[in-house]
Amino acid sequence: MQDLNTRITLNVNQMPVTEVLKKINQTAKIDFAYGSDVLTDSKKVSLNVKEEKISVVLQMILEPLNMAYSFSDDLILIEAVKSKSKTMTKVITSANKQSQVRGTVTDNKGMPLPGVSVKLKGGTAGASTSADGKYAISIPDGNGTLVFTFMGYVAQEIALSGRTTLDVSMKEQSQDLSEVVVTALGIKREKKSLAYAVTEVGGDQFTQARENNVANALTGKVAGVNASGLSTGPGGSSRIVIRGNGSLSGSGGNQPLYVINGMPMDNGTPGGSATSNGSAGNVDRGDGIGGINPDDIESISVLKGGTAAALYGARAANGVILITTKKGRMQKGVGIDFNSTLNVDEAIVSPDWQYEYGQGTIGLKPATAGEGLASGRRSFGAKIDGSSYIAADGLSHPYSAVKDNVKNFYQTGTTFTNTLAFNGGTEALTYRFSGSDLNSKSILPNSTYNRKTASLSLNGKLGSKVSFEAMAQYNVENAHNRPTAGDALGNPNWLPLLAANTTDVRWFEPGSDAKGNEIPWNDAGIASNGYFVVNKFKQQDTKNRFIGQAGVTYQIVKNLSAKASVSRDFYNYNYEYILPTGAVYVPNGQYNALKADNSETNGMVTLNYSGKVSEDFTLTALAGGNQQRSVYNLQNTTGSNFTIPYFYSSTNLSTISTIPTNNHTGINSVFGSADIGFRSYAFLTVTGRQDWFSTLSPEHNSLFYPSIGGSFVLSDAFKLPKAVSFAKLRASWAQVGGGAPDPYQINLAYSMLPSSGQPLQNVSNTTISNANLQPYTSTTTEAGIEARFLNSRIGFDITVYNRKTTDDIVSTAISGTSGYNAVILNVGELDNKGIEALFTGTPVKTKNFNWNVSYNVAYNKNTVQKLSEGLNSIQMSASVNSYAYINNIVGQSYGSIVGTRVQKDASGNTVFNATTGLPVATGLEVLGKGVAPLTMGLTNDFRYKDFTLSILVDGKFGNKIFSLMDVYATRLGLTKRTLPGRDGGLTVTGVTQTGAPYSRFIPVSGLQSYYDNDKAYTELFVYNGGFVKLRQVILSYQIPVSKLKVLQSASVSLVARNLLTLYKETDNFDPEQSFSNGTSQGFESIGLPRTRTIGLNLMVKF
């Protein structure tokens, strides 16, 4: 809040100093404290400054009056300079020898620092630095010690020792006292006054070791934020869940609301997220946050709790991520920032299969082309011996293990990002314009992604009372051949991951014959040849997106202003997917096109008051209203059979149908908040918001959300031992909630269907609509303690919370015999209880070497308390062939992995079905949590002179993951679990269902069928999903450019992401192998392998 770098313009003539300070207070919201005996109205000043830093202005005012300011709490204390200096004055005047010392003062980034006070220790001589950081001071005898002081920086005392030039680099003070964070609606507040947990991450965290999708870069950085990038290549989505999944209906996927500069943006995925059992075209089409250019981000604030987010009402139920974009700075000339990054990606996991028995069936290696093809993905053959065999391509090859098909198939991916930004401006108008181009080549051949972003930010003043801000961003995203995950058809990953273990996948290049028809690699036509997929399938999507914002602030009277803003986030999306003629499984091809346009429009007006109510109390209050409208129009065209083979146009389909979706929703809101501060150590925040939802029926369509919170700074209120630098307690309670996520759910309706004959109609939706739906409520209670010790060298910040969702709107599955598959009810109840902690420390702090450590950890316990009457479980998702499910089950955590186990009797014997000779599968049981409850991150930052090294290690624990790839690899004889019995047969023993001893001999020829049946026991393929990863390493060098006049700064960094996996329990795949940002997490589904990124980043400022 007390930012003395704020620039003000002041023109006063013989005005009492007290009035001048009031003026500064009004314009810059800076509070001053002074004794009435110190500053009286008799002291007058004349001043004419334009856009000068307050620190400088203060110097100019106070210096002549022989007064100085200091910083105490969040007040500026103005005091007379101690009388001691007066006595010294005499000494100085008696001295005659004068010499001049000159120099430049810079900040720790090498930027000139204006307004720094330079004084001779023990003397009266004083000066302050100019706008370019230069100073000159006259010293009586050329000796002594100079004291450099500047608000927010550590004061420095340097002995002159005869020097006449002294350049100084000022170190920033630890941010305890003045840290300001952006909170709801873009309001900046001093962190210590907050009653809830907010974490701010600076923009530089996103620009060096880049993720294409900026949200992925939050992984491991913020306690309580479970961020996971998807393994879907460049242009993929992110999934972020803050403090656990809060709603059963998965409104917005339980992901937070994204807000740019105070206005909400859209984070939807056009056409919806990828599903866990889809095939051809089941791709991740990218989300909204993925379109934001990291270079445009000043900072990201994560509002985790209800109180933090309550002002956003319904949509804040899952927390809010606030993005503040960079603004222009007033300066002479044009500032130019250039950032260039080249990243190189490679697949990190190669499956560890068995390499003892090779391709084939019944223990024999294939001897004919027919046998070779039939067993192309089966490794139930003979012992691998280096002899020759006929493979699936019909040719003779050595019968030897091929272990690196991942390397053989995938390529090295690259991403080249360049951003150029200009900024500058005058007093009346500052601007920033940036243009960025991101060009990615996936590790999957022929899969590319390009994103071009242009962004313009303007801030200006129209006279003394009106100011405005405007931002516009335009994106074009082009993606080509995004990878399909899930079922085999059109999934390029099946070949490299599941080919028989003596097969080199390159034998199947380029995947098609001369006519363009798919060359099969096995007997199951549905398992596409990966080369055919990457070379012949065609998939193209383009998103044109525009985000525009404008706001006007009018200063009505002192302390009271009004602001009006509008924002619109609009995109237009075209997607075309062509399954070509000649595919083995669908020989005549398929077609799918999505055309979507989507917009979210917000209009908001607020009335803001900020001022001192009395000597002890300050009040910041706000009242306003918001109108939100969303439009989502989608045309989904599907077709099949290209009439003329190999000609891919929607005009060439024998069957085509188009289904339109036109969703319109709106929320109207009024809201207000008040922050009361007492003596700058006790703070109370109260907010209220009323939302009206268009998606609910008029009788039940509104909800009021209150919140209240307080914080108490112990270290300011009481005199604590010296070791305690800072201590604060905080607590808050808030309610948020929401309406039905989708429109048209309150009345039954009938839709016409595309027909080539008589008109057809049926019920629009097999979910029964419910006119009595009410908004659901989510109540958060949280409390926290924050403290720092030993001059803030170590500190902690701990939060406990309880977030309970009631009356959750649940699409409740009902017996299909009712004629419907689901009914929407207000029945759900679930809670998230958790603890988050942040520990920070500075083990080493010297002039040249600094070491900072930060460790965050969060545990979230999620429990589904209630579904509906008599209903204990809701199925959210099923794997391919329903080998496993993700269910919500009463008493379990959200998103449990559910499946069967091998039945055992009381003494642990396997129970066999004597008729089939196979182990009996149990009914469906809970096999684990799909979402990790325990997450943590450890950052170590080292700085040695101009080098910095930043290392982030993060981990997630306590979740399970079901691997579809392992199911197939077992059925196909690739996993090591299929080895027993290969040498002469397998004897299995156990008991029958009646308890009698059971034993059975399975000959080698029967093993394939025996192991194939393992798919019936889900538990065999459920792994511990925990991991520890060396997530990010940045080695950066600040190039010393101060001598080069043209450059302000330059740095070069060597960066790496996902460098090493330090711990995991999944041998054959990466535990973060997620392919969808939907609500169902916990499946590996034969997606693109995850990658390690190594890159080089260059940053130059002119």
Next chain:
Amino acid sequence: MKRHFSKITLAVLSCLALQSCTKGFQEMNTNPNASPVVNPQFTFTKAELDGAANALVLLQGTMQYTTSFNDVAGFGAKYVLSQSNQTYAAFTNGYPKEVNEIVSVINAVKDDPSQINLLATSRIWKAYIFSRLTDLYGDIPYTQAGKGYTEAVYKPVYDSQQSIYADILKELDEAATSLNAAQPTFAAADLIYGGNVTQWKKFAYSLMLRTAMRMTKVDVAGAESWAKKAIAGGVILDNADIAKVSGYVSAGQDINKNPLAFNMLNSDYVVSASSVPGFSNPEGGKFQDVFINSLKANKDPRLGVLSVVYVNGKADTSMAIQKGMSATLGAKPADFITYSEPNQATILQLNSPYLLLTNAETNFLLAEAALRGWYTGASVSVMYENGIRASMQQWALFGTAGTITANQIDTYIKYHKLNTGASTAGQMQQIYNEFWVGVYPNSQEVFATYRRTGYPALVPNNYVGNATGGQIFRRMLYPLIEQNLNPENYKAAVARQGADELMTRIWWDKQ
């Protein structure tokens, strides 16, 4: 921009006065792509298409017409345990589609006396839909089915099959008598008879005959009285009256294509520029040896109508070359291309009609009725021969390639006379062996008569890992999800009927 701001300010201020916070919301929340009221015609057409399409194609394998070397596609012929959930499909699909639709139509027309024919045909169609479902599963939700929206019944009770049968018979009787030629009909929206009231009446009584004969094992007296009532009412006795869904197209929306042909074509037999006919079959489907051997042994002229072998990419219908594939195979045989598969020119025609209840079927049923002495209109052998004749003639509905000459038919009949000297069981066997070939591809109807009469005496496949101990199914499984969503009623049904297993016998299938 300024105007925009003042607009918002106004909106917010007036909202503060709590008068217009929800202005326009109702309109906003109305789906522009849907209608709030049901159109009985359009929904009835959909119910006909869905009801016809909801068949378990896997039963073609069970009745040993087709098979595949692939466990998944070959489930019907191999009964592999891990694929048992394929048997849920008809249950899962039926209720939210055709049941929901026909219940909606009935609700829309039932109170209007002028819509009596719409109501009657809907009741007959509903009887058809439920008879198909109950014959597969046994006890199923019936009286409370499809009432999720109208009566908030989310957990319908399972009615006993006995009571469902009683109600279906009552419904058919009432609906047939209520049909009135003077009143409007569904007309073109009715894809079965185009609103022809007389034909609907025949369909109703034929369904009644089918339903009645189903009860011979469990309630022979009831079977007799209902069969007699049906015969008296007038059943289908002419190929012109066959109950079939017409109007399918060879190109256009998938829902408008013959569902059986569409299903089979798409899984295995689709023609394309890239596929090798007879070899590429993605799901490994072929005709099964049992069926082909039987047709060959009997020199059945239907063999060349139904079956082809691809030789150098050309479909060959000659009898000598036809060969069925064994259901015991677990991998693609090297000579895969040499096996018989369905004829693209007849059974796989997308625009061919879908037969629901044929003249051949009623004739065979009447042959049995005559054998039992319940029918005196003609002798057993006449009805038996009429059945064969009707069956052979009906393939002409599938295009010129389906035409079987009168001479061929007479020759066949000449060599396959009913042995009237045989025992009742022997005559039954002969009738229902002909029924097996004669009502193909209606495998569900054959599955029902197989369970009821034991004919044809199919030899089950004892495939490794099968779910039935090497026996042919007696019923299909309830969807697993019913245990979750409707547990009390599910348990009551299982308690009444027996374990929810493939070998549990349903009410009319008592030993």
